[in-house]
Amino acid sequence: MGLTMAEKILARASGQTAVVPGQFLTARVDAALLHDIFAVPVFEMLRGSGFSSVWDRARVLVVLDHLVPAPSVAAAEVHRRIREFVREFEMLHFFEAGTGICHQLVAERGLAQPGQLLLGTDSHTTTAGALGIGVTGIGTSEMAYVLATGELWFQVPPTIRVDLAGRLAAGVMWKDAVLELAGQIGSDGAQYQALEFGGPAAADVDIAGRLTIANMAVELGAKFGLFPADGATVRHFRRRNMDVDAFGPDVDARYARTVRLDLEELGPRVALPHAVDHVKPVQAVEGVPIHQAFIGSCTNGRLEDLRVAARILAGHRVHPRTRLLVAPASSQVERDAMSEGLLATLVDAGALLMPAGCGPCFGGHGGVLAAGERCIGTHNRNFPGRMGSPQAEIFLASPATVAASAVRGRITDPRRMLSPSPVWR
């Protein structure tokens, strides 16, 4: 019997030739990813339990991304202690504040490879599933266990296959596709399951789009959100001087169910407050006034996203009753956007540039909302209290929709602002 990608990843990690959904197993971990909010409790637990080293100091990645630059004395203390722990445990891969959001770094720097298993202390660790990597989130206690032992228990998830068909229309982005999927199957539609993307249009999704979709897999409850590692993936790694093999499901893999997502019919989508699966066509909420627009996050802070935003904002100004925050996903994205002139376009339009990091998205600092305020953002969650006041409202959309909305000061269908040429996707 054939295996899905999730089954192959967990079979390899547990030293078995095959596994079946529901089976419990102990998996060896290829890499562990920690970010600044949770690193200190992990290291404290590790040391407090009697461990003076990690299982493999070359396989631990520590990233400062949530509290950058330190917005409070408490955050600065957290960073100071993390730097001390990194030295004490002699960990080899440490990324200072401003290098980028941890999931972007995994993808951008090739910190794990297709078929491997990487666990991270962040729910959006699913992002690099875009590259065929078995990536998922865990909590701090379990991460301490991983750092001590290099292994963790798993239950093999059933896999939902998502077949992508057709082509995206102009003005529609891959964010719209994954919001549509959230609306269709619900925020618990893939609970305890893996999502695997395939079908005739899967190869058409660029790496940035795959990262956006796999990032949001966790918003559907999924353990993994996996794209096959195909030619585009192999080229992605080759550009980073790494040779990797293609990796995908067996042709006779068994799926719990198959969902078809038809891209031809798809228009821009918006997730309304206060649920990621409360998804409507943008027309349903056009004209709703917004106070803040946000372009960034591990979902949509990549170069491709900034290009689309800049194209819409070029020659316009952000509406006077709205503010626009832009946070590139990494310093590399920032540098590339600078070279292409995108940052100048965004700043000329009135955007406020933020450091590469997670601040506004998780409501920690830098762009939090007051009671009664309304934000439209390219990020991934709109639960009550996500971006500050529980009385604020958050709408989630594509970079195109957010940029168009920033110009009009109201939620706007980006297709109204498409320049006649050239057409972007």
Next chain:
Amino acid sequence: MSAEESGLRILGRAWCFGDDISTDALSPGAYAVAPPEVRAAHTLEAVNPRFAAEVRPGDVVVAGQNFGCGSSRETAPEGLKALGVGCVVAASFARLFLRNAVAIGLPALPCADAAAAVADGDDLEIDLEAGLVRNLKSGVTVRGRPLAAPMLDVLRAGGIAPLLRRRARGAGDRA
């Protein structure tokens, strides 16, 4: 060993919540690096501002689908545990919340029918191993799906921390 002796039988008062209670509601991001007692004081304030102040040790949180959806933050179950919550019963749990609850030794029971059989303030008796929720006020008992044996084992041990300490001692013995 009986369920009671292993800490897998819980008696407490019910606090009822709806579907999709998120980790942002359980543990708001604004207090991410605040001291634990400050974090705990904001538990669920976006959905019930009285909860953190009025919850009593042993009380049971009863909720709908997808409880704990969102972040990997272990502070979500931690806040409940710090406030003395004895058990969370929900129609279903988000994967990360369930893993984290088990990892810190906070009892959790998936039970689709509990929300309909329980009102705020009802006294409940939970048997985690049998998966039973008994409403002591109404006399109604509903059956959930007990956690799988490997997860109950971690809960019985009191979470990952004691297992890790044992593992460290084992490594030391071999050295």
